[in-house]
Amino acid sequence: MSESAEPNQKLVSPPSPSPDDDTELPQHNSPPPISYSTDPIWSDVIPIPQQEGPFPVVRIAYTNEFREVHDYLRALLKSNEVSERALSLTKHAVSLNPANYTTWQYRRLILKNLKCDLQEELVFNAEVIEKHPKNYQVWFHRQKLTEWIGLPGQEFEFTAECLEDDTKNYHVWQYRQWLLEKFPSYYKAELEFVDSLIKNDVRNNSAWNQRYFVLSKTSEFTVELVRREVEYTKLCIRLSLHNESPWNYLRGILNGQDLALHLEVKAWILETISKRKPSIYAYSILIDICELQIEEGDVTALSEALSYCSILREGMDVIRKEFWAYTGDRLSGLVVSSKQ
């Protein structure tokens, strides 16, 4: 190692072959491909150890590889080096700890300054996502790359593939919503995509949320649209009466609509549960509709609501018996206060 290197001097290494094999992601716990301390390419860098003080707290048993990589990373962070070797080092570092937001941030600075091929970076990022699909930093990095590229590329296809592995991955859905806002021409095809996911798994709450998101961004919630969605949701409910998601969606799209529409839906629910084993969600929404009736002056709906609360409290939904008792009392209170 060179002893003459000034720690604060900006170092840019001359063009040289990268010491790392960039096609292989270094594996954690396997022997490092190189030792930075013996590699002449790194001889001018004085590694900086982590300063834990005289009484380290929550000491982590770092591997030698981890320690060495981050000692060198600290040195390059301090000098703010922008170079191919720095890029390579950050790749090694994020493979060992993809949650280190500073490393990803530094990598982004280098990528930008070296004008790197961002498509290649997306490929690398995808490899990390495959190993760590629920990591916040990797998805933020991907979003930044796409922002810089300014085009959707294959990102919709990529997120669709990720959702095949985990249909409810929050990060994927969040990124996909960002993509749609960024490239709104893709909203056209999104409802069909969401529909295919719901058809595949009617219990996919994330897909139901996406449905509401797409409609909110592309349409007005007119009575016609709400009626269409009610019919769609009824079909899904029929497939899976004891599935909370479509019931929540139904209540959500009815929110703010006239009592008359609510009463139509109520009639359908009552008919449905008369023929099949009722679900707690059916009774729950019936109680909500009764509450709306009470609010609009129909106090006769109270006894009906109380009967549903009893059914739930006394057998169908015992785990929530306190809630149903409370709900009955609350609705009774509504009627009392409306009479005053």
Added chain:
Amino acid sequence: MSILFFSLSGMDLLGALDKCQDKQQIVDWIYSTMLSDKKSLKTGFRGFNIGSDFSSIGSPEFCPFDSGHLAMTYTALASLLVLGDNLSRVDRESTARAVGSLQNEDGSFLSSLDGGECDMRYVYCACCICFMIDDWRFVDANKVAEFVRRSVSFDFSIGQGPFLEGHGGSTFCGLASLALMGRLDQCLGAKLKERLKKWCVFRQVTGFHGRPNKRVDTCYSFWVGGALKLLDANNLMSREDLIEFLFTTESDVTGGFSKWAGHMADPLHSYMAVSGLSLLEYPGVKPVDVMLNISSEAV
């Protein structure tokens, strides 16, 4: 820093902090992660000392990428309170300015000045920090409340941001943020509060899950249990079912709790189980301050 917080606060809730013999040294270590440039908008605590020399009054900026991070600042300040520190080494005004500088136009917060995600987690961390240092001057509380309100989902839960799926964790973060600002009732109104209560109680299967049709997980005993507490509705869940579930996730090999039965215990789930039990007033566990998620005694 997060692991330290879970450990210390967990020990505190279990009345075992006296087993921690080196409190002052831990306090000094926490302060050593503090960025000590009093005029810098990067003021705050980091997860660990990135490379500066150790100092118990904090260290200067190590490199251009060195800055405080909202989650680390929250857990650092919370840990200091648990250890009985009076935060005298914290430059409250600089910290408050730094938090304010991270607020976006829409009311949400970046995690740190150099960028990062900005979701309900960081709204919560920002509000906790302002509450603990008692300085809200540089935060636009109206915008925070507006961001939370806009993040209420069609199913009357709260997502990580507007239009994102409602989730137990973000529902807690949103509610706690409003509570820390003293604006929960004002922002939500009675009707929405009732709908939120319903969404929360419907997260109970045996234990709690975080979203409809997802698997139950230990940590939601605090996230959803805490949300119910904030809504004055934690008596509406089934205490017995939750306790029974929690103890299925306790490890009889290592101690601690895991997210599911049969999994390895980890600090986060262990802590959330303990604070979840505290909300249930389980014997042997101290009361937790539901807004800050540390013992009421420490606040």
